Amino acid sequence: MTAAATPYPIGTPGLPWGEAERAQWLSRQVRHRSYASNVVSTIERLAAHLDVSEYGQLDYPPDHYRLFTLRNRGWREGRPIVLVTGGVHGYETSGVHGALLFLERHAQQYAERINLLVAPCVSPWGYERVHRWNAHAIDPNRSFRDDSQAGESAALLQLVAPHRGRFLLHVDLHETTDSDESEFRPAVAARDGKPFQPGVIPDGFYLVDDSENPQPQFQRAVIDAVAKITHIAPADEKNQLIGSDIIAPGIIQYPVRQLGLCTSITGARYTTVTEVYPDSPRTTPEQCNAAQVAAVCAAIDFALGA
Numbered sequence: 480m481t482a483a484a485t486p487y488p489i490g491t492p493g494l495p496w497g498e499a500e501r502a503q504w505l506s507r508q509v510r511h512r513s514y515a516s517n518v519v520s521t522i523e524r525l526a527a528h529l530d531v532s533e534y535g536q537l538d539y540p541p542d543h544y545r546l547f548t549l550r551n552r553g554w555r556e557g558r559p560i561v562l563v564t565g566g567v568h569g570y571e572t573s574g575v576h577g578a579l580l581f582l583e584r585h586a587q588q589y590a591e592r593i594n595l596l597v598a599p600c601v602s603p604w605g606y607e608r609v610h611r612w613n614a615h616a617i618d619p620n621r622s623f624r625d626d627s628q629a630g631e632s633a634a635l636l637q638l639v640a641p642h643r644g645r646f647l648l649h650v651d652l653h654e655t656t657d658s659d660e661s662e663f664r665p666a667v668a669a670r671d672g673k674p675f676q677p678g679v680i681p682d683g684f685y686l687v688d689d690s691e692n693p694q695p696q697f698q699r700a701v702i703d704a705v706a707k708i709t710h711i712a713p714a715d716e717k718n719q720l721i722g723s724d725i726i727a728p729g730i731i732q733y734p735v736r737q738l739g740l741c742t743s744i745t746g747a748r749y750t751t752v753t754e755v756y757p758d759s760p761r762t763t764p765e766q767c768n769a770a771q772v773a774a775v776c777a778a779i780d781f782a783l784g785a
């Protein structure tokens with residue numbers, strides 16, 4: 480079926496949504512899972528070995544979400560800071576659980592060398608609804624700007640601001656899913672009153688580098704580590720992934736600051752966005768989490784050795 484034959488069920492084609500359409504969209508969102516049970520409970524368990532603090536709260540009445548970071552004990556001025564973020568897109572499950580698994584398995588081994596700052600679930604409302612947007616139909620990962628309209632992004636910006644200039648590395652954990660093409664890309668086109676242009680979801684893992692600060696050797700080191708866990712996305716017939724030219728196997732670039740992406744917020748020399756593909760018949764949720772962990776470890780190892 481063509482996109483024209485199946486218009487998005489909310490709004491009028493060609494017209495951006497107003498308040499009524501946003502409210503209609505919100506009324507269709509269903510809570511599928513619990514941030515408190517699946518995420519906060521794990522954070523509380525990790526608090527036995529890591530410093531947990533709150534960096535904000537999101538209020539979407541009747542729901543309220545406390546936002547948490549975890550740091551290694553013995554945070555010391557002068558050590559490079561490594562930021563790991565998960566769940567900037569709440570539906571991208573392995574981003575959240577990969578960040579928590581990394582903390583559980585590997586935080587200690589780096590504790591003497593870096594100041595580790597992890598925000599495992601930046602968008603808990605989206606985590607619970609398995610959605611890309613927040614409750615105002617805003618994509619947090621296009622909203623990392625000074626005047627951010629997304630509370631998720633504003634809170635993280637505020638957390639990072641006092642440390643800017645001291646970050647060595649930022650790894651932002653994401654997924655690219657089949658629902659991007661079936662739901663979220665049509666939804667954003669409808670919301671903005673634009674035509675939906677169908678695309679192809681890559682089958683495999685890839686990374687997004689910053690086109691304004693490219694670090695090809697760093698990205699390659701991460702790809703090599705992840706390739707031992709899960710398959711890397713092959714180029715399409717245009718030698719692209721998701722509409723962007725391939726720089727090296729499994730690596731594309733975006734101008735992250737211009738797009739308001741999360742990896743623009745630290746000013747770190749090394750940044751990368753992981754994109755795990757969870758819908759492949761060739762992978763499992765456990766492998767997806769393991770791929771995120773492998774990416775974070777490889778990124779830290781490279782940055783410390785460089």
Ligand SMILES: [Zn+2]
Nearest residue numbers: 568571653654
């Ligand atoms: Zn994402």
